[in-house]
Amino acid sequence: MSQERTASRQRAEAVLRRLAGEEARLREDQWRAIEALAVDRRRVLCVQRTGWGKSAVYFVATALLRQELDGREPAGPTVIVSPLLALMRNQVDAAARAGIRARTINSANLDEWDEITAEIHAGAVDVLLISPERLNNPDFRDGVLPRLAATTGLLVVDEAHCVSDWGHDFRPDYRRLRTFLGNLPEQTPVLATTATANERVTRDVAEQLGTEAVTPGQPRPDVLVLRGSLDRESLRLGVLDLPSPAHRLGWLADHLDRLPGSGIVYTLTVAAATETTEFLRSRGWSVAAYTGQAEDADRRAAEQDLLDNKIKALVATSALGMGFDKPDLGFVVHLGAPPSPIAYYQQVGRAGRAVEHAEVLLLPGTEDQAIWRYFASLAFPPQEQVRAVLAALHTDRPLSTQALEPLVDLRRARLELMLKVLDVDGAVRRVRGGWLATGEPWVYDEPRLRRVAAARADEQQAMLGYAATTDCRMRYLRDCLDDAEAADCGRCDRCAEPLFTAEVSPAALTAAQTFLGRPGVPLAPKKLWPTGLDAVGVPLKGRIAPAEQALPGRAVGRLSDLGWGGRLRGLVGPGTPDGVLPDDVAAAVIEVLKAWAHGDDPWPHRPAGVVAVDSRTHPVLVGSLAERIAAVGRLPLLGRVTSAGPPAGPRGNSAQRVRTLHGALTVPDPLADALIGLDGPVLLVDDLVDSGWTMTMAARELRRAGASDVLPLALAVAG
Template sequence: MTDTRCAALEILRTLVGREDADFHEGQFEAIETLVDGRRRALVVQRTGWGKSAVYFVATLLLRRQGRGPTVLVSPLLALMRDQIAAASRAGVRAVAINSTNPHEWADVQAALARDEVDVLLVSPERLNNPSFRENQLPALINRIGMLVVDEAHCISDWGHDFRPDYRRLRDLISHMPVDVPVLATTATANERVVADVAEQLGSLDTAAGGLLDQPVVTIRGPLARASLRLGVLRLPDSKTRLGWLLSHLADLPGSGIIYTLTVSAAEDTARLLRDAGHNVRAYTGQTDPAEREESEGLLKANQVKALIATSALGMGFDKPDLGFVLHLGAPSSPVAYYQQVGRAGRATENADVLLLPGPEDEAIWTYFATSSMPSEERASSVIKALSDTPLSTPALEAIVNIRRTPLELLLKVLDVDGAVQRVQGGWIATVRPWTYDAERYERIAAERIAEQQHMLDYETTDRCRMEYLQRSLDDDTATPCGRCDNCAGVWFPSDIASDAAESAASSLDRVGVPIEPRAQWPTGADRLGVPVKGRISVDERYDEGRALARLTDLGWGNTLRTLFAPNTPDAPASPALIAACVRVLADWPWAARPVAVVAMPSRSHPLLVESVARGLAEAGRLDYPGSLSLVEGGPEGEPGGNSAYRLSSVWGRFSSELDLPSGPILLVDDLVDSRWTLTVAARELRRAGANSVLPFALALRG
C-alpha cells in the first residue's frame, strides 16, 4: 500500500466513521490522479457512490502538501449545506460564499487570507459577480489547490439543465496553471456529455501555463441502483392520480419526495394531502429560503412523510435512507429522471420509485424548453441597446421588450459568449464580434425533443426500466434488474378509495385565485410615449380581483389549458364553466357587491368572454351594459414582453361609452398575464364614473 493510499484511507475512515471502511472501485484511482498525478479527472458514478469522498480526501492530502484551498463549484444552496456538513465530519474546514450569507463574506475572506479554509464553495453565478471576479477570483486562482466542479453535466450543452453560468467555467479552467488538479463529478451523463465535459476540462490557454501533455482521466462506473424498485402507473387524469396518492401515501416506505412539474402543482398537492391529515410540505423555487432549509431538516429527521417538490429539490440533496421518490408528472428526459430518483435508497436495501405521468406533461415540457432558449432577435436587441456606459437590468428592461427573468438569462448567455459584460453598475457591450449560434441552439432543441420521446418510451416500455435508464445514459453494463414492475411484476396497488377520489375531485374543483392590483407604473414607460410614472393613483386602480384558476393548476388548469390552446376555436363557455365562475363570485369577500358586469373586448375569444360576462350578470341579476370599445383596433402586437412595452401596447386602446350604474363594476376578461390590460381598462372605467372595478378572469397565467 502506497503512502498516499494509507493516508487517504485514514481520512476516508474518519469521514464515514467506520474503522473497516475501504474505497469503492475507482475512488482511490480518482484521488491518486488528482494528488499524485496533478491531473484533470471526470468521475461519472451513480448517486451514493461517494464522489464527495474523493474531493474531500484529495483536498486534505493536497493541503498537507502545502497546496492552497479547493474551490468547489456547487449549483444549489441545499447541496452546499450538505457538503459543508459532510466536510466538517471529515475535519475539512469548508465555507461558502452565496446569496444567503453576505453578512459572512468579510469573515470568509479574512479566513482565506489566513489560510484557514480548506474548501471554498461558490455557485457558478458567483464567478461572474463583478466584485468577486475582480477582487477575490484572481487571488484564488493564484493559490488554488484544486478545482472541483460538482454536477458537471451542467457544463455541457447536452446536459439536462440549461445553466449558462456553468459554461463560464471553461474560461476559468483554461487560465489555471497546468499543475492544478481539476475534478468534475456527475451521476447523470451519457457519452455525448462525457466527451463534451472532458474536452472542456482539457482546455488550456497556452499563455497561462503550457499545454496538457496527458488526456483527461475519465472514471466511469455502472449506474445500476440495486436498491431501487421502479414502476410506472398510468392514470387518466389529475383527479385519479391524486386519489391514488391519498389512498396509498401512508403505505409508501419511510419518508420521501413527491416531485411535480410546476410550483402550483406542488402547492395544490401539498394542500390536499395536509387537509387529509398527511404531514407534508411544499418545496419550490418560490418557497422562502429559511423555510426550505427547515423542510430539508424535517425530511432528513423523518419528521414529515414527504416534501412535495419541484426540481428545486434536486441535485445533491443527501438523505441516505430516503424511502421513496414519486413523480406526479414526468420529467422531460431519462437523464433528469435518473438524477431525481437517485435521491432514494442510497443507504438502504430497498426504496420505491413510482412514476405517475400526466397528459399535460408534454405541454409543460415544451413551455420550459422554449422559455430557456434565446432568440436571435432578442439577443441582437440587447446588444444594440448597450454601450460602454453601464446600464442596469431594470433600465435595460425599459429599452428592450423582454421580461426580467428571460432578460437576465439572455444577459448571462451573451456574457458567456463575450458579447456583453457585467460590471459595477450594470451591463456594457464589449467590442468582441458576436454572431448568433443558430446551429447550436437548433441542435440543443432537437436533442431535447429526442429526450422527451425517450421519456415517453420509458413510460411504455415492456423492458426492464432500470436497464432502459442505464442505456439512455450509455451505460453498456446494463442488464435487467429483476426488481421493477416489468421484471418482477407490478408491485404497487392500483385501486383508489372512493373517499380519496371524492376528496381529490373536491380539491381540484377548488376555484378562485387573487388578481392583485398594480400599484406602480413601470420604469421607462414615459420613454415609450405613455405619460405616467411613479405610483398609480388609488382612485384609478382596480380592487383585488379573482381568476377562476391558474393555467398551471392541476384542477381547472387542465380545462383552461385546452380552452386557450392555439388551435382551440372560440366558442361560448360551457354551463359547467359558467357554474364554476359563479362559485368564484360566491366566495369573493368583496367590500361591496358589484352592480353591473362589463366585458373586455377580446380579440381572440370574443364569444367566450361575452358568454361569461352575460352568464355572470344573469346569475347575479346584475346589469350588463356591454363591452368596452377598442380604439384604433385595440392593443398592438402580441401578449408578452416586459411591463413598459406591455403598458405601451394597451395604453389608449380602450374606451368606455357605456351608461354605467352607480356602484362597483365587475370587469370580465379571458386570460390575465401582465395585468396591464386590466389596469388600463379599469382606469378608463374609473375615469368614466365607476367608483370601483372588480376584475374577473377565467385564467391567470403562471
C-alpha cells in the first residue's frame, strides 16, 4: 500500500472511532469501498447484508473527501438519497457523532429549506439527505438541484434496489437519479448500497444508475462491485404451520415472553395490524401498532417506544421497513408471508444486528395468496388508461391529481404511481399546480410489464417454497438472492432442533377465537363530494348537504380481517357465486344489529323499515339479507333502490364512482310512497362497501324521496 493510501486509511480509522467507538476497526471490504470512493473517485455498488456498515462507509468517505489533502481541494457535500424520514433522522444523529454536519430537506421541514440551501451554498453542510421524491419537486428540482449537482462531492444511493422494477420495492422516483448523475462533475464518486438484490436486480440497478454494462451482465470496468455473503449468523429462522388466524394470535400471546428482548410483529394488512395489537393488549402485552394509515407523530412515538424498549413489540405493516434501525432487535415474527423471499429477507434483517441471537419466525396463513393477488392488481395500469391520462394532460394548463381523477378510473395511489413513471420516461412533467404532457413520444412497454408480472408470480411461488422447504431456510433465502457463498446455517429449524412448537394453550385459543369472532366494524358516512366533478358534467361539489347524508353505519367485517375476512371473501369477494345468505353470517348480522342498538355508540333511532340496494353481482344474497333482517326485526321490507348504470369497475376512484352513479340510482314510486310518514330511519343493506359511494348516493336518493334518516348496513368492507 502506498504511503498516501496508508495515511488515508489511518484517517479513515480515526473517523470510524469517532463514529462507532474506540474499539471500532474497518473491515477490509469496507476499506475497499472507502478507498475506491475517497482516493480513486470511482463508482461503487455494494450488495451487502444488513448490518454490514454501509453508513460507516459513506460517512468515513465523506470525512476524507471534505478534507484538504495533498493540495487537493475539499470536495463538495455528500448527497444521500434515502427512502424514509426515519432513516434520515437516524443518519443525522449518527453523522453528528463523527463530527459531520448533516442536514435533511424533506416534506416535514419546509420552513427550513431556504436556511439549509444557504448553508449548502456556503459550504457549511457536509451531508445532505433527501428523499427520491424531492428530486422532482418543482421548487427543489429547478431552484436547488442544478447547483447542488454541480457541487456534489459524493452521491450515495441508499436502498438502491428501489431503482429496479424487478426489485421488491420499486419506486419510480429513484429513476430520476439518472438525470442527477448526468449533471455531476466528472469523476464524482458514487456509492449505491442495498442488502436485497439478486443478480438481475443488481444488473438493472447498474443500468439505471448510468453504469451500463460493456458486455451483457458485466459492469463497466470503472465500477467496483462489492458483493458479500448474505448470511446472518445471529438469526435463527423457523416456520410454524398453524391452522387458523385464531391459532396464530393465540400462539403469539402464549409465546411472546419466550422471544428475546423487544421486536417486530409484521402483518400483511392494516386491519391485521390493528386487530393483532388490540388482541395482544387484551392479553396483557405492551405493544403498539405501526401502519401507513397512522399519523406521522403516532408512528414516530411508536418507533421511539420500541427503540427505548418500552414495549415488547411493534405490530407493523411493511410501512416499517427500510430505514428502521434498532441494532438490539431480538425477534421478528411474521403473521402472514410477504410476497417474495427477497422482501422477507429485508424485513427479518432488522433483527440481530448487535445481539448474539435473534429469533425469526414465519406464521403463514391460507389468506396470504389472496392478499398478494390484491396488491398485484394495483400494478401499472393497462395501456388505454395510460393513454387517457396523457390525452387529458395535453392542455395549456397543468392538471392536479385530483383534477385527473374524474377523467380516468384509477384510484389515487395507482394514478400517482403511473404519473411518476411517465415523468421519469419523459412523457409528462410535474410543474407547479400539477402535471403537463411533454408531447414526447412514449411507448407502452407491455413486454417488460409482462416479464415483471411473471417475475412477481415466480417470487410468490418461491415464498411458498420457503415455508415448505425441508432444507436449510437461510440457505434457501441466500439462494434466492444469488449469494454464491450460500451454505447451510446450522441454526434454523431445519438444520437444528426447532426451538418452538405449534402448541397453543386452550385459554389463548379460546380468547383469540372469541376476539376474532366478534362481528361489526363502523362505516363512516361521506361528508364531502370528490373534487373536479364539474369537469365531467356532474353538478356536485363541496360538502354533501346534511339533509342528504347517511348516518354512521355498520358492516359485519372487512375482507382483510383476520377473523371474518376469510368467510366474507368467500361470500362477496371477486367472482364469488350468488346465493342465499348463510345462517352463520345471518347470525353475525343479528349480533351487529344488537350491538348497534345497545352498544357504546348506538343508533339514534330504531329503524322503521328495510331497503335493499339493487346489487348487480349478488342480488339473491342482498335480497335474502334484507328479508332476514325484516323478519327478525319485524320491520316492513320497503323495496329496492334500483340502478340503471353499468356495473362498478374494480377499485375505481371516488370521482369516477360518483360520475357513474349520478342519475343512475332511482327510488321507485312504491318505495317513495312507503317512505312518506315512516316513523324512523331506513336500514339500507348491501353486500359490499368498496369506495362507499353506492351507499352514499343511494342514501341521498332515499333522503330526497322522504326518508328521515338512513342507516347503512353491509356484509363486508373492502380493504
